[in-house]
Amino acid sequence: AQSVSQHNHHVILSEAASLELGCNYSYGGTVNLFWYVQYPGQHLQLLLKYFSGDPLVKGIKGFEAEFIKSKFSFNLRKPSVQWSDTAEYFCAVIPSGSARQLTFGSGTQLTVLP
Amino acid sequence: SQTIHQWPATLVQPVGSPLSLECTVEGTSNPNLYWYRQAAGRGLQLLFYSVGIGQISSEVPQNLSASRPQDRQFILSSKKLLLSDSGFYLCAWSSGQSYQPQHFGDGTRLSIL
Numbered sequence: 001a002q003s004v005s006q007h008n009h010h011v012i013l014s015e016a017a018s019l020e021l022g023c024n025y026s027y028g029g030t031v032n033l034f035w036y037v038q039y040p041g042q043h044l045q046l047l048l049k050y051f052s053g054d055p056l057v058k059g060i061k062g063f064e065a066e067f068i069k070s071k072f073s074f075n076l077r078k079p080s081v082q083w084s085d086t087a088e089y090f091c092a093v094i095p096s097g098s099a100r101q102l103t104f105g106s107g108t109q110l111t112v113l114p
Numbered sequence: 115s116q117t118i119h120q121w122p123a124t125l126v127q128p129v130g131s132p133l134s135l136e137c138t139v140e141g142t143s144n145p146n147l148y149w150y151r152q153a154a155g156r157g158l159q160l161l162f163y164s165v166g167i168g169q170i171s172s173e174v175p176q177n178l179s180a181s182r183p184q185d186r187q188f189i190l191s192s193k194k195l196l197l198s199d200s201g202f203y204l205c206a207w208s209s210g211q212s213y214q215p216q217h218f219g220d221g222t223r224l225s226i227l
Contacts (some may be wrong), residue, residue, distance in 0.1 A: 009155065032213045044204070044218040051213035077124060099146050099210045100171070104157040 003029035005094050006105035013081055014113050020107050021076040023065075023091035030096040033074040035065055036104075039087045047089070050074065053094070061085070083114045116141035120205045120219030130226050133178075133192040135222050137205030140186065145207040147188040148216060149180055152202045161203075164188060165210065200226045 005024045012027040020035060028034065035047040047057025063078045074091060091105040120137045127133060139145050146165050152159040160173045162180035170180050177196050181189045188205060202223050206216040 002217070005155075006157075034215055036218075043220045044206075046215045046217075049215055050212070094212045096212050098212050099165070099208060099214075100160075100163050102148075102216060104155040106155055 002093050002095060002101065004091055004103050004105035005022050006089075006091055006108050008108045009106070010084070010109045010111070012113065013113045015083055016080050017112075019078040019081045019085070019110070021089055021091075021110070023073065023074045023076065025072050025093040025103075025106060027072075027093060027095060031093050032096055033065075033067060034092040034094075034102075035059065035063070035074070036090045036092060037087050038090070038107075044090070048075070063067070081110075081112045082103050084094075085111050086110060086112045115166045116159060116207070116217065118205060118207055118217055118219045119122070120222060122222060123220060124223045124225075126227060127195050128195050129197055133190070133195050133199070133222075133224070135190040135203055135205075137188045137190075137219055138186055138209045139188075142186070142207070142209070144185060144210070146210045148206040149188065149190050150204040150206065154203055159206065162190070186199075195226050197226050200224055 003026045007022050007071045032051045034049045036044045037047045038044050038082050050057045058064045058071045088107045088109050094102045117140045149161045150161045152158050164182045204221045205219040208216040
């Protein structure tokens with residue numbers, strides 16, 4: 001079975017700082033990868049996804065993630081964060097061809113100080 | 115467009131009482147449906163998933179059960195709630211392809227007294 005690790009449990013940044021949230025997974029086969037975001041009081045929303053092709057994926061609100069297969073990583077980045085980016089971020093992985101086994105990381109709480 | 119509705123938003127129940135949480139999806143047919151529990155600092159844990167009416171798979175043994183009486187309706191139940199059932203429960207749907215994301219409801223905060 002696959003697993004996902006998000007090593008940063010809580011990240012605190014000032015506005016305009018650059019962001020990188022780590023995500024590593026373990027699975028021997030081909031995977032599809034996702035980043036979800038949960039703003040305070042809101043439901044989980046898809047931020048971006050990777051399923052094939054260009055390993056650099058661009059999502060909403062200026063976020064991007066890079067899939068590095070050799071490192072089993074899918075780190076989330078944003079060059080300049082805003083206060084409104086304060087939220088919890090979840091990385092998730094699913095084996096290609098499976099619609100069931102979506103496995104989530106434990107989440108990273110991002111706090112952006114104004 | 116597709117929408118997912120989950121209710122109630124919050125629920126306070128005594129230990130030993132029954133539970134029924136409902137989730138419905140609109141704007142799509144034959145979705146895959148999921149129930150998750152979200153615990154602080156532990157991400158989301160898949161409880162049940164369903165690929166069709168009457169087809170339920172359980173991911174973890176527990177005090178809860180799920181049913182899918184209609185194509186776009188998914189119900190999470192318990193006959194007797196335990197204190198350990200407290201938590202935040204999320205329903206989700208997907209189109210059934212692994213590269214398609216799952217879409218989540220607003221969740222139910224369940225508190226057991």
